[in-house]
Amino acid sequence: MSTTSQKHRNFVSEPMADKPVTALAGIGDRLGHSLTEQGYDKAYVVLGQFLLLRKDTELFCYWLKDVTAANSKQADDCAQCLKDWCDAFL
Amino acid sequence: MASLDNKSPQEISDLLDEYGIKHGPVVGTTKSLYVKKLKEAMAKGKKAKPSSDKTYYREEEEEVTYVYRTPSKSETSGDGGSYMRSRREWAEGEYGHDTSYSSYSSSRPEYKGRDLVDEPYMYDTPSTYSSNSYAKPMKSEPEKPKAQKSSRLIPLWLQFVFFLLLAAFLYLVFSNMEANEAIKGIV
Numbered sequence: 001m002s003t004t005s006q007k008h009r010n011f012v013s014e015p016m017a018d019k020p021v022t023a024l025a026g027i028g029d030r031l032g033h034s035l036t037e038q039g040y041d042k043a044y045v046v047l048g049q050f051l052l053l054r055k056d057t058e059l060f061c062y063w064l065k066d067v068t069a070a071n072s073k074q075a076d077d078c079a080q081c082l083k084d085w086c087d088a089f090l
Numbered sequence: 091m092a093s094l095d096n097k098s099p100q101e102i103s104d105l106l107d108e109y110g111i112k113h114g115p116v117v118g119t120t121k122s123l124y125v126k127k128l129k130e131a132m133a134k135g136k137k138a139k140p141s142s143d144k145t146y147y148r149e150e151e152e153e154v155t156y157v158y159r160t161p162s163k164s165e166t167s168g169d170g171g172s173y174m175r176s177r178r179e180w181a182e183g184e185y186g187h188d189t190s191y192s193s194y195s196s197s198r199p200e201y202k203g204r205d206l207v208d209e210p211y212m213y214d215t216p217s218t219y220s221s222n223s224y225a226k227p228m229k230s231e232p233e234k235p236k237a238q239k240s241s242r243l244i245p246l247w248l249q250f251v252f253f254l255l256l257a258a259f260l261y262l263v264f265s266n267m268e269a270n271e272a273i274k275g276i277v
Contacts, residue, residue: 053123054114063123 004084008077011043012084019043026070026077034068050082057083094125102128 004012008025016023021043022032040046053059060082061075070078094102099116102124106113109131116124 049119052114052117052120054112056112056114059113059123062127063120066123066126 004080005077008081008084011081012088015089016043016047016085021046024078025081026074028074031068031070031074038067046078047082047085050079050086055083055086094128 005025007023011019011023011025019042020032021027021035021040022029023043024046027035035041035046040049049063050060053063057076057079060079061072064070064075064078065072094105097105099121102116102121103113105128106116106124109128111124111127111131113124113127114120
């Protein structure tokens with residue numbers, strides 16, 4: 001329903017390979033730095049967390065807001081980005 | 091309440107299921123998340139409990155309300171109270187638009203013995219429970235019966251009997267007429 005950003009479309013268009021975590025939609029420099037500090041330096045690590053939460057976007061948003069200072073919009077964008085990627089490639 | 095942090099992953103998983111929270115494996119990264127979720131759910135306190143208790147309380151609430159209202163109604167029992175001896179009246183009441191009145195009055199035959207106590211009334215509550223649905227609109231208009239009661243010169247039951255007699259008479263008249271005439275009469 002909501003329009004996706006260019007970043008979202010870029011990410012979902014191909015396998016993520018070794019893309020950094022900042023390649024995820026909703027994750028800018030600040031959040032990217034925060035995630036990297038906690039060990040989530042690559043997009044696939046965050047993907048791993050998303051999969052652990054059974055690809056539940058709500059739980060993932062909850063988690064992301066918990067470990068970083070993400071707001072609702074950023075968390076939603078990131079969750080949706082990962083979900084779409086999974087739908088396409090997983 | 092035991093600290094959630096000390097529980098094993100299995101226990102946390104069980105608790106999450108109890109609260110109906112969908113979850114994945116409880117591992118290092120997800121444990122603190124689920125613990126927080128459980129704390130929230132416990133704070134709400136609703137999810138874990140079955141909803142059957144709620145319905146039970148709702149029913150009680152209806153009855154309680156009903157019982158509570160009757161003290162105010164008893165004041166208005168008046169002439170209607172002295173006559174509603176039986177269900178027959180309640181059954182008759184279905185013919186007229188005064189259904190609420192008849193059930194309203196039928197709910198208080200026990201009330202005549204108000205001096206004794208609410209006991210006979212309470213006993214009858216389950217059987218008159220079906221009339222609760224009629225009695226509900228009464229909540230919003232407790233004043234109407236009061237006002238109308240004072241203006242009734244003819245008892246209610248007498249009006250019903252009269253109406254029934256009239257209806258029977260009309261029916262006899264129609265049935266004795268010929269078919270064509272009857273139709274014309276209707277039009």
